[in-house]
Amino acid sequence: MTVAKEMRLKAIGVVHSPFREPDEVPRGKELRECESQIEIYPEYMEGLKDVEGFSHLFILYWMHRAPPAALLAKPRLDDRMRGLFATRAPHRPNPLGLSLVRLIKVERNILKVKGLDAIDQSPVIDIKPYIPSPEEKQEIKIGWLEGKINLS
């Protein structure tokens, strides 16, 4: 079986966010109250039908200001180098950001959302509805993050 050699992404829209620089993006509760807008380009607008029925969405975006990829990362919450794939650090081989956001409103081709951790002008790659998974109710282990974040 041949695998597509070319995996090229198209922006389906662009983020309008109050955050101009990566280090301005807050975390936790503060982030969850921040409102951003996701502008979907007119040629993709038809795909937004029915989206307003969902309370939460996954937003996939391109971290266009990410530093070059590295396989180890020193997370903000830790003083040790961790494997990149055990972190959400931006300097990934494929700088894709994934954010679970609350949908506030859809106005034509604009989604108003809360909790998006993308900076202003980030290209939007995909939107997927959030559908709770029974796996989320299993016992969850969060490795090196244990005790470093408040999950409540």
Add this chain to the structure above:
Amino acid sequence: MTVAKEMRLKAIGVVHSPFREPDEVPRGKELRECESQIEIYPEYMEGLKDVEGFSHLFILYWMHRAPPAALLAKPRLDDRMRGLFATRAPHRPNPLGLSLVRLIKVERNILKVKGLDAIDQSPVIDIKPYIPSPEEKQEIKIGWLEGKINLS
């Protein structure tokens, strides 16, 4: 501000799955018991450090057998056309799959996981640790899917 015009992905690995064709992928409980292997290419292996501490991971993969993009989709669970971004249908402008999987074991550059909905030979794009979000405990609305799936 200029936005990266070229957004090209690199495969960091490949899926080895029992599913050869898209329509062989089961859903729900049956999928969650299916084991797949994610082979990470040696040049990215260092990034797997610390991953084994997490019980669940998000896997981003390229749906290399997805049909051409369309902005409306008739989901398996519905008899009406729905907006693509209100579905998980594969024929997206950017055919990226997102799967929350249970991590069973890490053996060198191989992750054994359960619940991956990718078919065999899908290119792996990214791995992110699953960290529960307080948003998951909010009231969740699932739009047109309401009453069509069992979330328990």
